[in-house]
Amino acid sequence: MSIKQKLTQLSELGEFRLIEHLTGDIKLRNKSSLKGIGDDAAVLKYGGNTLVLSTDLLVEGIHFNLMYSPLKHLGYKTVVAGVSDIYAMNARPQQITVSIAVSNKISVESLDEFYSGIKLACERYNVDLIGGDTSSSMTGMMISVAALGIADEGKLVYRKGASLNDLICVSGNLGAAYAGIQILERERKIFQADNRIQPDLSGYDYVLERQLKPEARKDIIDLLGQSNILPTSMIDITNGLASDLFQICKHSKVGCRIYMEKIPIDEETAKIARELNIEPVICALNGGEDYELLFTVPLNKSEIVSSLKEISVIGHITGSDWGKKMVTSDGGEVELKAQGWN
Amino acid sequence: MSIKQKLTQLSELGEFRLIEHLTGDIKLRNKSSLKGIGDDAAVLKYGGNTLVLSTDLLVEGIHFNLMYSPLKHLGYKTVVAGVSDIYAMNARPQQITVSIAVSNKISVESLDEFYSGIKLACERYNVDLIGGDTSSSMTGMMISVAALGIADEGKLVYRKGASLNDLICVSGNLGAAYAGIQILERERKIFQADNRIQPDLSGYDYVLERQLKPEARKDIIDLLGQSNILPTSMIDITNGLASDLFQICKHSKVGCRIYMEKIPIDEETAKIARELNIEPVICALNGGEDYELLFTVPLNKSEIVSSLKEISVIGHITGSDWGKKMVTSDGGEVELKAQGWN
Numbered sequence: 001m002s003i004k005q006k007l008t009q010l011s012e013l014g015e016f017r018l019i020e021h022l023t024g025d026i027k028l029r030n031k032s033s034l035k036g037i038g039d040d041a042a043v044l045k046y047g048g049n050t051l052v053l054s055t056d057l058l059v060e061g062i063h064f065n066l067m068y069s070p071l072k073h074l075g076y077k078t079v080v081a082g083v084s085d086i087y088a089m090n091a092r093p094q095q096i097t098v099s100i101a102v103s104n105k106i107s108v109e110s111l112d113e114f115y116s117g118i119k120l121a122c123e124r125y126n127v128d129l130i131g132g133d134t135s136s137s138m139t140g141m142m143i144s145v146a147a148l149g150i151a152d153e154g155k156l157v158y159r160k161g162a163s164l165n166d167l168i169c170v171s172g173n174l175g176a177a178y179a180g181i182q183i184l185e186r187e188r189k190i191f192q193a194d195n196r197i198q199p200d201l202s203g204y205d206y207v208l209e210r211q212l213k214p215e216a217r218k219d220i221i222d223l224l225g226q227s228n229i230l231p232t233s234m235i236d237i238t239n240g241l242a243s244d245l246f247q248i249c250k251h252s253k254v255g256c257r258i259y260m261e262k263i264p265i266d267e268e269t270a271k272i273a274r275e276l277n278i279e280p281v282i283c284a285l286n287g288g289e290d291y292e293l294l295f296t297v298p299l300n301k302s303e304i305v306s307s308l309k310e311i312s313v314i315g316h317i318t319g320s321d322w323g324k325k326m327v328t329s330d331g332g333e334v335e336l337k338a339q340g341w342n
Numbered sequence: 343m344s345i346k347q348k349l350t351q352l353s354e355l356g357e358f359r360l361i362e363h364l365t366g367d368i369k370l371r372n373k374s375s376l377k378g379i380g381d382d383a384a385v386l387k388y389g390g391n392t393l394v395l396s397t398d399l400l401v402e403g404i405h406f407n408l409m410y411s412p413l414k415h416l417g418y419k420t421v422v423a424g425v426s427d428i429y430a431m432n433a434r435p436q437q438i439t440v441s442i443a444v445s446n447k448i449s450v451e452s453l454d455e456f457y458s459g460i461k462l463a464c465e466r467y468n469v470d471l472i473g474g475d476t477s478s479s480m481t482g483m484m485i486s487v488a489a490l491g492i493a494d495e496g497k498l499v500y501r502k503g504a505s506l507n508d509l510i511c512v513s514g515n516l517g518a519a520y521a522g523i524q525i526l527e528r529e530r531k532i533f534q535a536d537n538r539i540q541p542d543l544s545g546y547d548y549v550l551e552r553q554l555k556p557e558a559r560k561d562i563i564d565l566l567g568q569s570n571i572l573p574t575s576m577i578d579i580t581n582g583l584a585s586d587l588f589q590i591c592k593h594s595k596v597g598c599r600i601y602m603e604k605i606p607i608d609e610e611t612a613k614i615a616r617e618l619n620i621e622p623v624i625c626a627l628n629g630g631e632d633y634e635l636l637f638t639v640p641l642n643k644s645e646i647v648s649s650l651k652e653i654s655v656i657g658h659i660t661g662s663d664w665g666k667k668m669v670t671s672d673g674g675e676v677e678l679k680a681q682g683w684n
Contacts, residue, residue: 007449007450007451007452008449008450008451009446009449009450010444010446010448010449010450010453010478011446012450013450015476018450018453018476019474019476021450021454022453022454022457023457023471023474026461026470026471028470028472029468029470030436030437030468030469030470032436032437032492033436033437033470033472035472036470036471036472036473037471037472037473037474041473042437042439042472042473044436044437044472044490046388046389046391046393046492047388047389047390047391048389048390049388049389049391051388053437053439053472053473053488053490054473055439055441055473055474055475055486055488056441056475057441057442057443057475057476057477057484057486059443059477059478059479059480059484060480061479061480061481062443062477062478062479062480063477094372094374094375094386095372095374095375095384095386095395097384097395097397097488099397099398099399099486100399101399101401101404101484102352104351104352104353106352107349107350107351107352108349108350108351108352108354108355108360108363109349109350110349111352111360111364112363112364115364115365119368126371126372127372128368128370128371128372128375128378129365129368129378129379130370130375130377130378130379130384130386130395131378131379131383131384131395131396131397132361132365132379132397133397133398133399133486134357134360134361134399135399135401135404135405136352136401136404137401137403137404137482137484138401138402138403138404138481138482139403139480139481139482140479140480140481142399142401142443142479142484144397144399144441144475144484144486146395146397146439146488148386148395148490150374150388
């Protein structure tokens with residue numbers, strides 16, 4: 001008798017459930033490990049110091065395409081991806097390591113470009129590149145970044161602290177990086193169909209920069225500190241507003257209600273979205289790679305937070321039985337949906 | 343006028359010179375960064391604690407082949423690669439992060455296997471898996487591991503501390519992992535040429551285990567501590583004895599003289615090497631992936647170190663103008679050569 005075992009595809013679980021499935025049973029054994037998997041960064045305690053550590057992968061063909069990602073920008077973005085997680089814990093990045101696997105066909109001069117972007121971002125965010133590994137790759141390029149930061153233990157912000165009636169806030173504007181990748185992909189397809197047609201990227205400067213050379217919101221962490229606002233929960237928006245807001249709701253065991261009209265979307269993003277027949281709000285909800293901060297603050301901070309430039313209040317936290325809702329422009333209400341593994 | 347720029351291939355530099363070229367100009371800016379790129383791990387100072395941080399990449403087709411690497415073993419080896427660097431600094435691993443990029447075709451059950459190997463090794467080496475990132479990959483599997491450890495600052499051991507007349511020591515035996523990969527590759531080729539012929543791996547248990555499921559030498563660090571031996575320099579052998587000894591010589595600005603007869607090689611390794619028409623000593627010098635410790639101790643520790651099981655004294659440190667030499671069985675002397683980028 002032979003029973004063929006049915007294997008489970010990754011797509012059946014999705015990224016978040018997969019991580020939970022694989023690592024949910026892990027118990028921390030060292031007293032220096034305060035918090036493991038499940039937030040933007042792990043939290044460690046060494047002597048009197050509270051440290052946060054996070055890691056990110058950037059994979060060719062998934063996170064970037066060397067056809068249109070200049071290597072200097074890619075180096076810069078690598079550092080941003082690392083430090084953004086540290087800011088999302090309300091901590092300060094101190095050190096990063098960057099490991100890369102590259103085909104032997106890549107030149108030393110190309111890697112010089114990549115490292116010049118890394119060094120520029122290290123200067124901008126005041127972090128030290130202290131290590132890494134290099135390897136050849138049989139196929140595409142892969143980058144791994146680890147970032148270590150220091151935090152004030154009492155001021156660490158997790159995904160789990162949002163409470164009923166807290167205001168939901170985002171920094172900057174959303175969906176631009178997604179609009180940028182759509183433009184780059186459109187031009188790539190045109191070029192690959194007929195390579196006499198040169199890509200026309202003029203007029204798309206803002207969204208292209210948001211895609212290719214994003215910034216982490218150190219300035220928002222500074223601003224919140226100066227304004228004496230300690231968020232109750234926080235996450236950086238890398239998977240899209242919907243998916244990242246789901247994380248806050250899940251970890252805080254709450255629901256949410258956001259207002260479509262209040263989601264900050266840049267004019268250029270909206271214009272491009274319409275040009276591409278995409279609802280602008282879809283870019284914000286599902287696009288990702290914004291590296292903006294999504295956070296909640298107590299209701300009594302309403303006045304201060306509303307007065308801060310670059311911060312938008314987009315909704316509030318509800319009871320978990322209220323679900324996760326978006327109020328549309330016409331006053332209707334829709335259920336928010338988060339994207340899965342892709 | 344058009345001048346075509348000549349681009350430099352990675353192979354022209356080799357891995358170590360490439361890293362130097364790319365990162366040689368980096369100045370550390372944060373006072374918590376004590377030592378950056380250039381040793382087995384970076385060294386950090388947070389409050390009263392001295393931490394070490396290292397990262398490694400394992401790339402499919404370069405570091406492992408899923409045709410013959412069971413995923414559970416691969417998970418185990420991932421942790422070993424991470425903690426081995428920490429031991430090589432005479433420090434204690436505390437936390438690791440593991441990030442993986444995998445094809446969507448891999449099943450959840452396969453990843454379960456991989457993580458069961460990680461968890462087993464975490465238990466064995468008393469480290470906590472505290473984070474990681476998962477991504478899909480368009481091509482092969484890639485693994486990135488970062489390990490954080492704690493050290494006694496006065497007892498940190500760098501690559502740079504070897505002095506004239508110090509004894510050169512290695513733990514365990516060398517070349518077995520290389521013999522293992524040769525056997526696996528031979529059987530793979532036979533199987534691919536005619537898949538009716540099943541691989542015959544019987545009688546190769548030891549070298550296969552050394553290749554597929556190596557151990558890090560925590561026990562040697564314990565033993566040295568108990569014996570009051572503080573090495574003057576240390577590195578873990580991952581690139582091969584020759585290449586890793588070169589690192590100690592380069593960082594310590596010294597030469598070396600080792601004795602071929604004294605290089606510890608297991609009988610099974612030697613037998614297989616001869617079967618494959620390779621000089622056994624070549625497996626030890628250039629093979630790599632041994633995860634043994636290579637270290638130097640002051641001459642006055644000769645008696646103690648010689649009495650320790652699992653440690654072999656293979657030579658001594660000379661002046662840098664004496665070069666890097668190996669005395670052969672017939673009393674001749676050959677120049678040691680290190681391997682480059684591959």
